[in-house]
Amino acid sequence: MRRGFEAPGSARLELVSGVLLLHPEDAVLDGMLDGWEKQQLGRRLEPDTIRDRQSVVRRFVDFSGEYPWNWTAAHMDEWSATLISEGGRAKSTIRAYQGALRLFCDFITSPHYRWSEVCEERFGTHPVQVCYEWNTTAHLDEYEGDADRRPMTREEVQALFDYADDQVERAVRLGRKGALPAYRDATVFKTIYGWGLRVREASRLDVADFYRNAKAPELGRLALMHVRYGKGTRGSGPRRRMVASVMPWAVESLDDYLQNIRSRFPDRTGRQAVWLTERGGRLQPREIEDRFATYREALGFDKSLVPHCLRHSYVTHLIEDGADPKFVQDQVGHRVASTTAIYTGVSTDFTNTMMRRALDRAFQADGQEKV
Template identity: 30%
Template sequence: MDWGTAIKGFTSYLKLERGMAANSINAYISDLDKLQQFSVNEEVILTPDKIKLADLRRFLTWISELGMLPTSQARILSGVKSFYKYLLLEDEIKINPAELLESPKTRRKLPDVLSKTDVDNLINAIDLSKPDGARNKAILEILYSCGLRVSELTELRISNLYLEIEFIKVLGKGSKERLVPIGRPATKALEIWLNEVRVHISIKKGEEDFVFLNRRGSRLTRVYIFMLIKQLAETIGLKKKISPHTFRHSFATHLVEGGADLRAVQEMLGHESITTTEIYTHLDNDYLKSTIRQYHPRS
């Protein structure tokens, strides 16, 4: 079995049977390419069906020596394990060499979180006198109100807006749909964009249903959203390193700190596992200190 045939079959499996999105598939294949590169560098070129557990352990050492962080190593290993599960499923191998492979130990990093004041300042920094001001305000309001991933925002469609009942339908990872509540400030900003600004744009054919468009009538790119947020952070002098995902982290953290049920937050974020959502149970040190002082009998 050669690498090209194996990777092509794995790609079809991820797309058709696992229902993965294109970005996720590309990430898996990119990680698998590293294993292929390693196999070519060996004294005897290893094909996918000839690789053993010892080879995979050497591979992990190899990517570690390249300077990759443990989190990156763990992600690559996850892709490799999925690949060998696929080969076993297709009877291309009889024994899964990755089954006993241990993941590198990783520290769970707490995400950067915006304060409520930070969110207000970023939104207030948008110049509403400019043609794209109403759109950009709606973008930030929805990122924070609904906790969307940036790809979910750029793919948001008008046909999936149910503003009369304060919900939007989101297409998440693996093409999985979920309903997310939308707050009143976000609804108001969205309605202004849709009814007062977007209606005057000449829309490119095929893009009619996308909520957020540029001046040429095409849907916005992920890169534009990143650049918008970076620019606004510079405008208000915010020193934190932030991205669209920071709004998602802040959405979840503020809900949990306010007493929201973790299962409800999991559902709104579209997490498959509750353990992914549990990262948002962190609270800042000042809050913990004030809680101890207020409630502990010997504080």
């Protein structure tokens, strides 16, 4: 570090040297958090992520009853035990909390930011790292979501689509105003399944997010879908990906909606959103989830099923139909193959077919060796 240079977020920049503070402990804590914010902004982390991490630090201060320069590993032990036994937090949530505290401790103990020096001068002690492998939750599993969540079967997917289409016909037959929203919602569900989308990815689609592909001219302008709001890693922005259209019937359904239905909604989004509300706003994920829940209850489906299960079904059914796993991985935007693997719930028939092929190859090889 150059002589006289102070890194953004350092103690000397956040605190005015030589000034007597009325409440020095609170002032130093606020300075640490403000400095940490600047350090993270310099790494281009999202503001929401930074605020969440700062909130974790303040909660830990409240829990321990101590300022960061007085924290010990014992405080971390007690907090982790409380989160696990009383808080009912998911394993991934607890790990995120612990990760935020580890990063904060890294920041305030780094010599580059000189918070240890300030604490020694003002309080006669200094902060230490309190998060270690032996007192934090390890990331042992690739998938830590709800174990009850599963792909929908082909029969369930078809029943959902049929019921959604029936709601359109029913509204038209009765002369009700809900025909257009019902048509839109039916197409939303087919699009989520047809391209393996997350609900937010579907909600954020714009009309300009579709492209032609010379290798699939029969699909017209919907041969490729540009997903611009894919799920990013923690702290980063959305990850983009291009998804190839592989279900012609889904292309036909979406094209019909764009050609004949969307223009009947007012559009006040300024972005030509694909899915519009009756007031001209963009259809939000919560509205998609609520309509799915209504249809799920009407069909008597398991309450654990949510729109995201259609994405799981997309992966499962493509794998069952013989699609290359790497292609499926790229389609849904997974960085590692193991994440795609936990999405799959291949049917018994598919499993038996694969088993039979493996056994036939094994027996054939064994017979050739004996000969």
